Amino acid sequence: MAETEYTTTTPVAMETLWDFVKEMDHWAPFVTGYQHHEKQSETESTWTLKGDVGVLARTLTFRVRITEWNGPERVRFELEGVNEPMTGAGTFTLSRESGGGPAADAGSAPETAAVPAPAPHKGFFARLAERIARLLFRWRHGRVERPGALADATTPAGGDRILTRMTFHLRIDPGGPMAPMINAMVQPMLVPAAEQLAERILAAVEGRPAASENARSVQS
Amino acid sequence: MARAPSGFDLETDVVCCGSGLGAVSAAIAAADLGAEVVILEKAPKLGGVSAFGGGEVFVPANRQMRALGLEDSLEDGRRYFEFLAAGYGSRAHREKLLATLHEAIEYFEDRAGVRWKACQGLPDYYYPDAPGTRASGRYLSVELFPGESLGEWQHRTFLTPIMPMGALHEEMYEWGGLARVTTWNYELLGERITKDLRSFGPGMMGYFLKAALIDRGIPAHPSTPVRELLSDEHGRVVGVRAERDGERFSIRARKGVVVAIGGYDHNREMACMYENMPDWHGVFPDHLHGDHLVFGTEVGAAIASVPPTNLALFYGYHIPGEEAEGKPLYRSSWECGCPHAIWVNRDGRRFCDESFYKDYQPRIRHWDGRRQHQPNLDVFLIFDGNYRERYPLGSFMPGQPLPEGLALEADTPRELAEKLGIDADNFEATLERWNRHAARGEDPDFGKGHFPWSVRLCGDPDYPNPCVGPIDKPPFYGIKLVPVSVGINSHGLAWNLDAQVMHVRGHPIPGLYAVGNSAALLDLGGGYQSGTSNARAITWGYVAGRHAARS
Known part of the structure; x- marks a missing residue:
């Protein structure tokens, strides 16, 4: 199993963000390796991506079925490979949080607790320790927090500033005898892919260019 | 100069x-x-x-x-x-x-x-x-x-x-070679890939x-x-002119310039001319353009050659949608060495020991002087349901659906021959003869499976002849192969x-x-x-x- 989760925050209102993401045509081209997609119904679609596992890129086609549509808070989906022995699942969650600290997030996995909660006005070494902890956490669990996202959320800005927290979680389960090897090849690719998707969505709704260079720097 | x-x-x-x-x-x-x-x-x-x-x-x-x-x-x-x-x-x-x-x-x-x-x-x-x-x-x-x-x-x-990333040569053979790819130790390979053990x-x-x-x-x-070699008035090479980000600059080499930039697989014109082939593809990333022959001859270098007849040319295919380093990936075909697979030419006839590329290379180049014709240049890989149940095709495991556009498929050999555009009568006769002998593990025509090297690489030890098996189970498949060079x-x-x-x-x-x-x-x-x-x-x-x- 290869798995990743990416969380970020934006000053854009949750409803505005939801209006954007609820229509897959808006963000489909932001998916790494996107080739095309086709909607069969409100809950089912077929996607074709160019999957890149570092040394080899291959065209992948898979079916996506939405299993929970609970806007504007959460979407759950499952996926199944058409031409590859592969299944998977994911969630896309939005929540409000105030500047006082991260709000409860229904979509977050329990591992979130492993990331040290940031404190306001941290000193250099505290920030360094947090950065190292996040780095370690990312390496171990393929989970990323957008650099600066938590800081944005916790920076006092003249009162309780409401932010929207967006979390994208994706799990891929390759099948067949080669699954352990495919896992090892896919895992390093999932983290930047999830981050890139989230970043591009935010850039679109915030009306700014996508910070693709920043996205790549997290991978390295 | x-x-x-x-x-x-x-x-x-x-x-x-x-x-x-x-x-x-x-x-x-x-x-x-x-x-x-x-x-x-x-x-x-x-x-x-x-x-x-x-x-x-x-x-x-x-x-x-x-x-x-x-x-x-x-x-x-x-x-x-x-x-x-x-x-x-x-x-x-x-x-x-x-x-x-x-x-x-x-x-x-x-x-x-x-x-x-x-x-x-x-x-x-x-x-x-x-x-x-x-x-x-x-x-x-x-x-x-x-x-x-x-x-x-x-x-x-x-x-x-x-x-296979992370595998050692001898492990690959211990695990059964290419014919036993479903039973390899992928847990171990996954661990090594994660640790980047190469x-x-x-x-x-x-x-x-x-x-x-x-x-x-x-x-x-x-x-x-490197774009060109730089010489002094005595003809000595004293440096190079190279290029970086569109800017050219010169480097003096006080003691020498060593040219080791590979061959010309991706200079199709040069490859077809020097290798005497009408078509050419390369396995490796697209950086082999024969630059050495260009800037070498500019300073008076002689070009030398050996016969291209039996070096290291393979036949293979491109799996639609597969890329490496941003370019279509061509794979050498090793499937022909496994049981339940043969090659035929456009006449529908076999012409070589498919398991031994040193045998098939010169035969591909066979020239029929009476007809001014090279009958074996069009090569078709033929396999069947037996093969698909047991062996991989490129990176596709046994039983896994093949991508659209890779292979033609038919319920009968005749139908397959017609789809491939090969002589159907000859093809049926070829399969009949192959299957008759394959049932006994024999290939009296070309000796497929004769060389232990082929057996080690592609053979299935469950068979009397590890490289020979009948092609008699529908569906029948055919892929038109192309020359695929490995840089030599x-x-x-x-x-x-x-x-x-x-x-x-x-x-x-x-x-x-x-x-x-x-x-x-x-x-x-x-x-x-x-x-x-x-x-x-x-x-x-x-x-x-x-x-x-x-x-």
Whole structure:
């Protein structure tokens, strides 16, 4: 199993963000390796991506079925490979949080607790320790927090500033005898892919260019 | 000829053009004699075709064989190399190759930390038929190389999509070879991939690049192609003009320029002309454009050749949608060596031992002089439901649906023949005869499965003849194959026993060396054996680097 989760925050209102993401045509081209997609119904679609596992890129086609549509808070989906022995699942969650600290997030996995909660006005070494902890956490669990996202959320800005927290979680389960090897090849690719998707969505709704260079720097 | 400018932008002792085995061997050898060296590479990553391949180095009577108690002799190695050469090339070059090979291999083991190991159980191609062959031990490969030890270069070196990442040669054979790919230890491979433990070509180049870049601090510049050689008024090559980000600059090479940038697989016009083939594709990333033949001849270099007939040309295919380094990936077809698979030509007839590419290469080039026709140029891989249940096709496992556009499929042989555009009557007769003999594990026509090397690589041990099985279970499949080269070309720069490039007027060009696949295969002659390309790259790179450093 290869798995990743990416969380970020934006000053854009949750409803505005939801209006954007609820229509897959808006963000489909932001998916790494996107080739095309086709909607069969409100809950089912077929996607074709160019999957890149570092040394080899291959065209992948898979079916996506939405299993929970609970806007504007959460979407759950499952996926199944058409031409590859592969299944998977994911969630896309939005929540409000105030500047006082991260709000409860229904979509977050329990591992979130492993990331040290940031404190306001941290000193250099505290920030360094947090950065190292996040780095370690990312390496171990393929989970990323957008650099600066938590800081944005916790920076006092003249009162309780409401932010929207967006979390994208994706799990891929390759099948067949080669699954352990495919896992090892896919895992390093999932983290930047999830981050890139989230970043591009935010850039679109915030009306700014996508910070693709920043996205790549997290991978390295 | 480009004359050297009055002032150079940069200056060093030795410029190594390329970052494959030949160039890096030369760089290490020169640096160890005190020379200041720089490596210039056209591709955005380092390692060249050496990092993309199998990483076998063919060394008769090597140190590791002795340690394992495997008997061999240099004299038998010499007899085998003469057999391979088939009278072509230069005996003097072969003699010096064999006389220097051990010194070079052991130098890089002892001084550069390359951890060689002998591949046990893998025979010479022509064992046991040819003189001087051995059943095991002559192929050296490397122990697993930790990619992270390359530091900043870890992700700027080529990995290969055509070899199983993280597997060692002997493990691949212990696990049953290509025919038993479903039972390989993928848990172990997954662990090694996660840790970036490299084998095959990437592992071998990892050791060499670490020795050069990390241990010796030799600077390397990817995405920096050499555009021309610079000469002085006496014809000595004194530097290069290279390009980086669209800007050209000159580098003075006080002691020499070593050209080791591979061949011309991706210069289709050059490849078709020199290899005498109407079509050409390459397995490796698209950086082999024959630049050495262009800037070499500009300074008067002679081009030399050996017959292209039986070097290292494969037939293969492109799986729609598969890419490596941003370009369509072509794979050599090894499926033809497995049971339940054969090749036919457009006449619907077999023409070779499909399990032994040394047999099929010259037969593909067969020329029917009466009809001025080459009947075997169009090659079709044929297989059936038996095959699909048991064996992989490229990266697609048994039973996994094949991507659209790769293979044609039919319920009967006749229907398949019609879809492929081959003679249906002949094709039915071919299959009938094949199946009749295959039931007994025989191939009286071409001896498929005769060579132990083929059996080791592709054979299924469950069969009486591990390379032979009937093709009688629908659906029937056919793929039209195309020539797929692995970087070993028949033409290259002419060179002498010091690896100096020869001028068309018969004298060495001072300051210019050619090694690896940029140097004509004068030492190998008319044949090829896996691992000889790497062996000559290491040996002549070692010779060139030392000669340049001492000049």
